[in-house]
Amino acid sequence: MLKIVVSSDLHLRSSYPKPEADRSTFSFKQKITRSGPFQFAAHKLLVPAYEKITSREANLKPHVGVEEFSASKLRIADSFSRTGADFAVFNGDFFDLSRTTPGRDRVRQEDVLHAGRDLIDNVGLPVLFLPGNSDGLHKDDIYETLDDLSFVNNNAWDRVKEVADTDYEPSRDDYGNFSFKIQNCLVIGLNSVPPGEFKFPDDFNYTFMEQALSSCKKNVPVLVFTHHAPFRVLPWYFQAIGEGIPAQTWLLEEGGILNHHVQKTGKPVLVTSGHCHQWLYEKGTDGISRLCNLPLSVSRGNIGVLVKADDEVIKIEKVRINQ
Numbered sequence: 001m002l003k004i005v006v007s008s009d010l011h012l013r014s015s016y017p018k019p020e021a022d023r024s025t026f027s028f029k030q031k032i033t034r035s036g037p038f039q040f041a042a043h044k045l046l047v048p049a050y051e052k053i054t055s056r057e058a059n060l061k062p063h064v065g066v067e068e069f070s071a072s073k074l075r076i077a078d079s080f081s082r083t084g085a086d087f088a089v090f091n092g093d094f095f096d097l098s099r100t101t102p103g104r105d106r107v108r109q110e111d112v113l114h115a116g117r118d119l120i121d122n123v124g125l126p127v128l129f130l131p132g133n134s135d136g137l138h139k140d141d142i143y144e145t146l147d148d149l150s151f152v153n154n155n156a157w158d159r160v161k162e163v164a165d166t167d168y169e170p171s172r173d174d175y176g177n178f179s180f181k182i183q184n185c186l187v188i189g190l191n192s193v194p195p196g197e198f199k200f201p202d203d204f205n206y207t208f209m210e211q212a213l214s215s216c217k218k219n220v221p222v223l224v225f226t227h228h229a230p231f232r233v234l235p236w237y238f239q240a241i242g243e244g245i246p247a248q249t250w251l252l253e254e255g256g257i258l259n260h261h262v263q264k265t266g267k268p269v270l271v272t273s274g275h276c277h278q279w280l281y282e283k284g285t286d287g288i289s290r291l292c293n294l295p296l297s298v299s300r301g302n303i304g305v306l307v308k309a310d311d312e313v314i315k316i317e318k319v320r321i322n323q
């Protein structure tokens, strides 16, 4: 049985102070959502109120500093390793950096990069990283950020390819999308940043997804990993302020690409995401399960979930931190 640890949203914060952003480059939406009154209303009023009334488990402010994180790294690494998983996927927002000004976070990236690499060096399994919106992505240095994640993951892609099934050609593109088949399950990772914002082609993910599915000649379960949820997790008032808006909704459209796969093959599909910092797990009547992970948090004792998949079934269980 294939086992994958899925984790996300650590929001590892540099010990260097945040430099002032160049507000002249902000879009109108950024000017509003990054203003003092807006930040106060959202984080001092809306978020605490939401955490109080929600019936779902949430951790809307999971940020952790480098020093605190480094003190816990061996416990975190051990929690990954002892699951006995074949590999792990980190579903975005490993770092807590900005994307508002190009190059602004270069200094702040140094200590978080090395703290991240230090963790991964101690994890006894390959960890594949997908980018999230807090990983320092900016349209002018997107590839630098992908390089940073590649540095942290310590050759995870090469290690995973070694154990992948040989009847499917593993694939990875310049945007960080990847696909491979392992133990008769198809694994697909998608970079879910808004393409318009980063001057990517609109269909950069759709094309990759279509190719990944059509290249698989066997009827197999599919596991999709992505940062932004392609389904609704947070309520409307968060969407109104630009948080947790579903992305890549074409993934789960009725009659869409995954729906078609389930109907054609009869095999289960799981779509996992992070970003919303709230727990959601639903087994859809369409044969597609939807999962939104809680953040990796030492203080909350949460690592993520262990996905177990074989030819017929996909199951999940929560992974707690080793106390």
Ligand SMILES: [Fe+2]
Pocket: 092, 093, 132, 133, 134, 227, 274, 275, 276
């Ligand atoms: Fe995010």
